[in-house]
Amino acid sequence: MHDLTTDTSAALANIDSISLGLGGGGGDFPEEGIHATKEAALGASWRPGSARFIIALGDATFKESDGSTLADAKAALDSSGATFIGIDYNGMTRTSWGGIDVSELSTHSGGSLISSSGLDPDDLVADILAGVTDAFSTYSEVTVNDLGTSGPGVDVSVSCVSADTGTCVGATATGDYDREVARVFEFDVTFTGVSEGVHDFYMDGLVDGASVARETDRIIVGEGVAEVPEPMTLALMGLGLLGIGAARRRKY
Structure with missing residues (x-):
């Protein structure tokens, strides 16, 4: 896990270092989102008094792995005060593939699951802003x-x-x-x-x-x-x- 940073170059380098697995990505469903959510909620250096969001992009449900359960992820969100927002590329709620419906995390934390507007970066920004705006409405x-x-x-x-x-x-x-x-x-x-x-x-x-x-x-x-x-x-x-x-x- 890479911690929060204000260094744009470091953030881009961290993103580039991510391995998608399975020979370049794809086909890995359900995904490791439960463990990742718990690690992000408890491991990030959140600023005191900050509004905290965990934003996950995916096209498949999440699975319990590495000893991390859905209950663990929910408890981590509660402990950190983080809100979970999912950007769904048509699959995060499809439990027929196995795994856990990702809306379990967004609903629990007062966040939302946004159906992706598209693959363009501007679409992603709009989707994230929609999720954050919704979380702030009440x-x-x-x-x-x-x-x-x-x-x-x-x-x-x-x-x-x-x-x-x-x-x-x-x-x-x-x-x-x-x-x-x-x-x-x-x-x-x-x-x-x-x-x-x-x-x-x-x-x-x-x-x-x-x-x-x-x-x-x-x-x-x-x-x-x-x-x-x-x-x-x-x-x-x-x-x-x-x-x-x-x-x-x-x-x-």
Whole structure:
């Protein structure tokens, strides 16, 4: 497996190094997709707060192999928070060939199985965008979190105060939300200075675990004084959310 990279040359080299097997490819069905899905979900260096997608292209069903089962692949998707999108070249659901219907993975993770538009690269890009767009059409959880960036010098606690629809449970607003409908969520954020110094960190607005807005914060702790930033509003209009408001409290 090759890890995620922003290096285009490295990505192309990794693709070129893939062996299709069976004398150049073809005829290998069912395919090794169950093992590959598990490895990608658990082995990739996902960025904290990222929206995570595993996109599989194929023309056959998947098989359980190398000790990897369908249950393992589903558990790996759950653990990583990744959404599975399949681009089907007419065969990923054809269980008469044997193997597992690939839609088992897309349905489980909130993704989709897209019937391929064609072999042209532009068609593939359009299919992938369609799958990602569909995965983003609804959401169920909203919260605010520092994603560990505050470090040991500042303790951050978050409480969901209100949501114009849905329910506040601890630090999270939960409900069945449509991104085409604007919503308002309010959170109470408490910063507690643990050690003296200047502490720079981020507060992220998270939708289904993925960061959709970020604010840079600084707290200076020393001699019994903690400088706390003004209450924030993270504007999320383009994502179907009207805003996330966070009122700050300070502790010494």
